[in-house]
Amino acid sequence: MTILQKELLHELSNSVVEMDDERTTELAEQYVENKFDVYEGIANGLAHGMDRAGKLYEEEEYYIPELLMCSDVMYAGLDVLKPHLDYASTANKHKAVVGVVEGDTHDIGKNLFKIMLETTGFEVIDLGRDVPPIDFVNKAKEVGASVIGLSTLMTTTMDNMAVVIELLKKENIRDDVVVLVGGGPISQSYADKIGADGYAPEASAAARLAKELVKELKKSA
Template sequence: METAKLLKTIADSVLNMDEEAAANYVKQALEAGIDPMVIINEGLIAGMNQAGKLFEENEYFVPELLLCSDAMYAGLNVVTPHIKREENLYYGSVVIGVVEGDTHDIGKNLVKVMLEASGFRVYDLGRNVPAKTFVEKVKETRADLLCLSTLMTTTMGEMKKVIDLLEEEKIRGNVKVLVGGGPVSSSFARSIGADGYGENAAGAVRVAKEVLGIPQTRAS
């Protein structure tokens, strides 16, 4: 099966909520020599993006979206061990999590995978994380970067709360803050004092390197 067709089949498996098919086609793609990052971006994430569009159009609802994410994770579990990590490189430590009030962590999990593959040590706090917990972890790990995610407009304000708390604790100058998620934009990021905005998982790695002053590699 040619590359484009195989990637579309992976995307369709996610869209059709078929975990077994997603895992099997990802395995086939790896055996065919397709780059793991291409499989993730043009197969698994592409399928999840299509599911997101159907959700916005009220053709899919939360149960369908969750089943699509299960299929995506089934494929991700197969491909992740094959990602070529940037060996002998350490770009710094990252604290990442979904802000308080939000339990949607698909995007956050993808960003975590991409950051780890790119040479970062990632401390994942999970979802529904209070501002205080983010700040405490930044202090504990002396993180270079803090990544905040949300998929809900109602919890976007939590991002500013975290940044304000960093200021109160007088450690804002020690850590760069990157924000992302469905309703988030670059203008919103600027308005709350964040250092950068990641539109998607691949973009988050690029922006992370930019704000930390790390030279870009061809892979990122």
């Protein structure tokens, strides 16, 4: 790797953390002009910065507005890099199906999770909000997802997460996917009770957890 590429990657990461969209676009253009590896630009530049932003969120330094601003900046950079991306390098991405469970229409938490999943390298299929349990199962089967992410803000709808897990068992694909749950009323105990594979209080930690769990899933497969 050239010194210039290293520098650009470092700067890309910084400009995401610093929420500077103009600088990010400039850097991304410069990166492309130099014909550096685009996949690396995303993973070690833009996504690296977003990952740092997620950690700052966990450390309470950043909050939702900062995290979303960073993600806007990351996506601005991606718009520049993506057209130059080699198809082969995206083909074997793990897929994740995410959505807000049926009965709930509050989706900010899910959106944050989606961003962080993309940052960690997942291809995310977003089913939106108020999603019937069976839709998660069907979509996961259709795309061969390794992760299902379920989100809710309301106590009254959280039990639909358990319904999704039951349906996965019925369809005999429970062991093929990692199920992550999150949202205001959700806790680790609740995740354990309904037999979800993971829970984290923050979107960034949840996305990291998803990555780890998928690794284990593939190992045991």
